[in-house]
Amino acid sequence: MSGDESDALEAFERLGLTSYEAKVFIGLHRIGSGTARDVARVVDVPRSQVYGVAETLEERGLLEVQQSNPIRYRPVSVDEAREILRDRFETEQERAFEYVENVREEPNGEEEQEDIWTVRGSDRVDDRVVDLLSSADRRIVFGTRLPELLTDDIAATLEERAAAGVDVVGVSGTEGVRDRLGRLEGVDAFAPPTHRQDDDRSGRIAIVDDDAVLLSVVDDDGCETAIWSSGSLFASVLVQLIQVDEKTLLESR
Structure with a gap:
């Protein structure tokens, strides 16, 4: 055959x-x-x-x-x-x-909630970041050290939410990325605390309205994996932990 x-x-x-x-x-x-x-x-x-x-x-x-x-x-x-x-x-x-x-539409009498989701692959993480940022009503913190992870779609979404009155902060230990964030209309850009600048595995961070968070890492092969959560106890607790570092950052504003 x-x-x-x-x-x-x-x-x-x-x-x-x-x-x-x-x-x-x-x-x-x-x-x-x-x-x-x-x-x-x-x-x-x-x-x-x-x-x-x-x-x-x-x-x-x-x-x-x-x-x-x-x-x-x-x-x-x-x-x-x-x-x-x-x-x-x-x-x-x-x-x-x-x-x-x-x-899907029929209630089964039980309430189930998946608090934490995993997304693999930069394209899929891109989409999830844009979705989370687009839902912001009050506040966004977005950060990455890698220029390719600040995509045009993400940049446009940051500017769009800033124009809608959302407080948008960009964070990067990479000068070129920080400069690009700073050039976005309505976005304030800062460097992270010094003790967080040597992390060579970090990918992206996005915090939205203090109740949604996404964190990603990039492995040695360049593959990005993210975890995210929204409207959950996990997201609320993780955001509070992250804000311990963020408070140091924002005090310089």
Whole structure:
């Protein structure tokens, strides 16, 4: 079996066909039409199994049966098969997600809250930081030592919230990053306390309205991992701990 054929079989299986169904369907397209014996000669499916597989494919609308002796099979066109499988995929997708939505909306009598979430990968951390900053009503503290972690989207969000009246503070031990933060309209930029400037694993910090916090680290391979929490006891306690250092910083304002 060639690599292309193997890939095609796997793709058909992901679309809901069994391995035998995919093989018979492909085999019939290879020969145009034929009996169970003809199909078994070109695909790795026992002749005794071809009959049941063909019956299932007929029920799916993927082949036609000629009531002759012996019975002959002919596949529907590629375009027709593609449309059938697409419709089936969309139908199953709607059925699956409709159920999930119903389950999500139904109260189960228990209150569950995940206080701490983990996000991996800088792109995903970017998105989470922007989401948290966008929700700020009163106050933001954002810091990073790495220029690439102060993205254009984050910078724009900091300026947008500052324009909306939010108190926005930028923190960085890297002069270039601090300068860029300071150039943002409405953002006050500061260096962190001296005892916090030698941390070469830190990524980003974001504190929003004193009840949401995100902290990230960057490993030796450059992969960023963050933990974040919002509206939780964990977030409240962690923000208070961070503010012990922040108080020293803000006293210089």
